[in-house]
Amino acid sequence: MLALVATVAAGIGPVSIEAVTVAKVLANAVRVPVGVELYASGGSALQLPAVGLRWAPVTDFEVEQLHATIVLSVRLPRIALGATVGFALAAAGTVMQGFFRNPMADPSIIGVSSGAAVGAVLFIVAPFAVPFGLGLRGAAFLGALATATVVYLIATEGGRTPVATLLLAGVAIQTFLGAVTSYLLLHSGESMRRVVYWLMGHLDASRMTEAWITGLLAVGLVGLMYLYAEDLNAMLLGEEEARAVGIEVERTKRILLAASSVVTGAAVAVAGVIGFVGLIVPHAMRLIVGPDHRVLLPVSALAGASFLVAADTLARSGAAELPVGIVTAALGAPFFLYLLRRREVSEL
Amino acid sequence: MIEISELSVERGGVKVLSDVSLAVERGEFLALVGPNGVGKSTLLKTVGGLLRPKAGRVLVDGHDVASLSARRIARLVASVPQETAFDFDFSVREIVEMGRTPYRKRLRRNPDPDGDERVEAALERTGTARFADRSVASLSGGEKQRVLLARALAQDAPALLLDEPTASLDINHQVRTLDLIASLDETVVAAIHDLELAARYCDRVALLADGAVRAVGAPDEVFTAELLEPVFDVDVAVSENAVTGTASVTALSGDGTS
Numbered sequence: 001m002l003a004l005v006a007t008v009a010a011g012i013g014p015v016s017i018e019a020v021t022v023a024k025v026l027a028n029a030v031r032v033p034v035g036v037e038l039y040a041s042g043g044s045a046l047q048l049p050a051v052g053l054r055w056a057p058v059t060d061f062e063v064e065q066l067h068a069t070i071v072l073s074v075r076l077p078r079i080a081l082g083a084t085v086g087f088a089l090a091a092a093g094t095v096m097q098g099f100f101r102n103p104m105a106d107p108s109i110i111g112v113s114s115g116a117a118v119g120a121v122l123f124i125v126a127p128f129a130v131p132f133g134l135g136l137r138g139a140a141f142l143g144a145l146a147t148a149t150v151v152y153l154i155a156t157e158g159g160r161t162p163v164a165t166l167l168l169a170g171v172a173i174q175t176f177l178g179a180v181t182s183y184l185l186l187h188s189g190e191s192m193r194r195v196v197y198w199l200m201g202h203l204d205a206s207r208m209t210e211a212w213i214t215g216l217l218a219v220g221l222v223g224l225m226y227l228y229a230e231d232l233n234a235m236l237l238g239e240e241e242a243r244a245v246g247i248e249v250e251r252t253k254r255i256l257l258a259a260s261s262v263v264t265g266a267a268v269a270v271a272g273v274i275g276f277v278g279l280i281v282p283h284a285m286r287l288i289v290g291p292d293h294r295v296l297l298p299v300s301a302l303a304g305a306s307f308l309v310a311a312d313t314l315a316r317s318g319a320a321e322l323p324v325g326i327v328t329a330a331l332g333a334p335f336f337l338y339l340l341r342r343r344e345v346s347e348l
Numbered sequence: 349m350i351e352i353s354e355l356s357v358e359r360g361g362v363k364v365l366s367d368v369s370l371a372v373e374r375g376e377f378l379a380l381v382g383p384n385g386v387g388k389s390t391l392l393k394t395v396g397g398l399l400r401p402k403a404g405r406v407l408v409d410g411h412d413v414a415s416l417s418a419r420r421i422a423r424l425v426a427s428v429p430q431e432t433a434f435d436f437d438f439s440v441r442e443i444v445e446m447g448r449t450p451y452r453k454r455l456r457r458n459p460d461p462d463g464d465e466r467v468e469a470a471l472e473r474t475g476t477a478r479f480a481d482r483s484v485a486s487l488s489g490g491e492k493q494r495v496l497l498a499r500a501l502a503q504d505a506p507a508l509l510l511d512e513p514t515a516s517l518d519i520n521h522q523v524r525t526l527d528l529i530a531s532l533d534e535t536v537v538a539a540i541h542d543l544e545l546a547a548r549y550c551d552r553v554a555l556l557a558d559g560a561v562r563a564v565g566a567p568d569e570v571f572t573a574e575l576l577e578p579v580f581d582v583d584v585a586v587s588e589n590a591v592t593g594t595a596s597v598t599a600l601s602g603d604g605t606s
Contacts, residue, residue, distance in 0.1 A: 101433075230449060236433075240429050245422055246419040246423070246450030292442065
């Protein structure tokens with residue numbers, strides 16, 4: 001499903017390319033090691049030769065060079081990043097809804113997105129030094145993690161983190177950070193446009209390295225969440241119930257919260273605040289596959305990836321390119337209302 | 349089997365239990381009785397490791413519950429809380445399988461080899477096997493109670509802790525549920541509201557008052573007007589039930605001796 005959406009999406013744009021061509025380009029780009037090469041390295045004869053793998057493409061279809069360039073250098077990074085961000089947000093949303101037993105929960109319920117926004121806006125308005133040269137994305141990521149940590153610390157007392165306290169602390173911090181963002185926005189002067197654009201969520205100017213880093217992080221952390229799928233199932237029935245069947249509830253909560261926050265922070269840092277993916281995709285998938293997180297979590301993550309790639313394709317195929325955040329919300333909200341009227345979404 | 353010694357528990361800074369000592373024999377069915385808010389649930393939760401005692405300790409099978417992991421506790425005692433939100437589309441079997449959680453290990457292939465067998469046995473014993481594939485959300489109160497019992501049995505723990513297992517059931521399901529519980533080989537401690545049912549099914553009863561144990565013994569010894577009146581603050585008449593031959597307690601008027 002995801003592969004299909006991605007392939008079709010790569011063909012859509014100002015230069016329309018057939019899906020078959022896209023498939024050929026992608027197939028040509030797949031390289032496998034075919035042998036070992038020895039490089040003579042350095043001048044000294046005593047030095048051992050360096051060993052390297054020889055790579056070769058698997059297939060060699062005839063495609064136009066222009067099409068290959070568009071697919072591989074322009075559209076693929078964007079699609080890869082979109083898929084990654086959708087994957088991360090939908091997985092985190094699924095975990096948060098189960099965790100809070102609350103249908104309104106989404107990946108940024110504990111203020112991760114607001115924190116990222118403040119970090120990013122601060123960076124745009126008043127550039128400050130971010131370690132490791134991470135720039136805007138680094139600032140947003142740090143803002144996200146700092147916020148999650150603060151909310152967690154506020155809600156934790158004596159080693160216990162009641163979810164109700166966590167939820168309210170998250171809402172309060174979000175409101176506060178919203179105020180900070182607005183204030184900074186008022187004083188942003190010429191950079192206002194850039195700030196607003198960032199806040200809306202966007203996938204343009206994606207780079208393949210970003211997609212790789214975020215992708216590996218997301219797959220790793222969602223894999224970690226998956227290990228706790230059964231714990232999440234038991235926690236749906238209540239924390240005491242979960243504890244009664246032998247789950248270290250507080251430890252599980254800490255791990256899930258940390259994994260969701262990091263994964264959401266990373267997604268927001270590279271793509272801005274993209275709403276609704278983390279809220280509606282888990283709901284929609286729950287209606288289809290049921291509440292069992294062993295199935296729901298991977299299905300939601302993949303559906304989120306497909307949804308965001310499709311939404312982004314729509315966002316960039318119009319006359320003027322829109323930030324993808326507008327498209328997800330514009331598409332997501334009516335769909336969500338439809339589900340709400342048709343089935344009891346509130347059942348979680 | 350269960351040894352509670354000088355246990356004190358606080359909830360939200362308020363002392364709920366003070367200096368409670370109680371021993372439960374292996375295989376016994378002990379009822380906790382007493383007025384609302386006296387600390388029956390708190391006692392069960394502390395024994396089940398859900399609450400930490402302020403002072404004193406609980407030994408289950410010789411292990412101090414406060415020092416064990418949730419996993420170890422769940423293999424020793426299976427708790428059935430008073431209320432469970434069953435609004436989810438899980439099947440009965442999936443709920444019962446959750447009872448096998450303490451035997452599973454993450455990242456282990458085939459983590460629980462006898463799990464399926466134990467789950468099926470628990471479904472059979474509780475008579476829930478015939479609707480094992482239905483959604484729990486569609487069950488009646490009595491059926492849900494049996495599913496929770498099945499989950500507790502699937503935990504394979506030598507002791508069961510039940511909080512008001514009959515509270516929301518009609519008389520038919522009350523009797524059927526208690527018949528089932530009384531027939532179990534496991535050690536059972538249950539908070540039971542209905543004194544007549546406690547007298548009829550339990551081996552011994554513990555009467556709680558003001559966060560302490562007022563009396564422990566066979567139902568006949570504990571259910572006397574002398575003991576019950578001050579605890580429940582009501583005049584009572586205790587007679588023998590003509591049918592079952594066990595104690596029958598009738599409340600007379602609201603303004604008792606105390």
